[in-house]
Amino acid sequence: MAQIIGGLTTSHVPSIGKAIAQGQQQDPYWKPFFDAFHPVHGWLARGRPDVAVVIYNDHGLNNFLDKMPTFAIGAADHYHNADEGWGIPVLKPFKGDPALSWHMIEHLVAHEFDITMCQEVQVDHAFTLPMALMYPGGRDWPIATVPVMINSVQHPLPTPRRCFKLGQEIGKAIASFPADKKIVLLGTGGLSHQLDGTRAGFINKEFDLWCMEKMRHDPEALAELSIHEIIENAGSQGVELLTWITMRAALQAAGQGEVREVHSTYHIPISNTGGAVMLFETSGRAQALAAE
Ligand code: DHB
Ligand code: FE
Secondary structure, three states, X not given: OOEEEEEEEEOOOOHHHHHHHOOOOOOOOOHHHHHOXXXXXXXXXXXXXXXXXXXXXXXXOOOOOOOOOOEEEEOXXXXXXXXXXXXXXXXXXXXXXXXXXXXXXXXXXXXXXXXEEEOOOEEOHHHHHHHHHHOOOOOOOOOEEEEEEEOOOOOXXXXXXXXXXXXXXXXXXXXOOOOOOEEEEEEEOOOOOOOOOOOOOOOOHHHHHHHHHHHHHOHHHHHOOOHHHHHHHHOOOHXXXXXXXHHHHHHHHOOOOOEEEEEEEEEEEEOOEEEEEEEEEEHHHHHHHHHX
């Protein structure tokens, strides 16, 4: 059976790609954010996950305002990066795991999540940059991927409660996948940021730190928020928190032991955003490592 060994949440600001391309990881502006990934690299090297299930929000690359699925899953052999520009070097294509994708789709539809199934997906910075942060150096990706997209662009957005329930079913789906694979979950986006309107540049450190505390010990509290409360407290793009909520619910519901925080960092600003990274592991992972 597949095993979820842990989960990572991270901000996904496009200028991270520019900083990588220009080798600015140790500049004072970027250092605290990039250094947050050193413990992640050690954790990945020890756990060697086979598949990353990447829960993120497409920013209009695949799904535009005319047709916007609330939830969508990719089921392709490969996913190509086709980001919005910035002159970033083109990344190598990402391998898919179509068998896992279809298993998740079957499970979710059977459990009343009528998600959009996508046999082609182009991936944007919300997918590619967390992968580049996890596996720096531009080598071939050592991991397959499943993209899971949550609409955080075109209102009405799914409620945090709905995303929490989706995450629970994603966790159960993965845990019932009959292949001996180790899975890492990602939730990408946030934390607080607003890119437009009179509050452009809005960051709310106090709320971000509250969210991180709830991610650790009380993720249900995040499901209690309304979309309007998130926008008020975290800015209009702070709704990307939905991806974190989904990831955390999946980690818990997979039933693979207790969920423990391994590492976290909060640093402001990165671009216009409260830059946050959190790494969690399940106690099931420790048992799997001990058995190897
Ligand atoms: C920024 C943050 C995002 O999440 C995004 O998708 C685009 C830009 C920013 O802070 O600049
Ligand atoms: Fe974003």
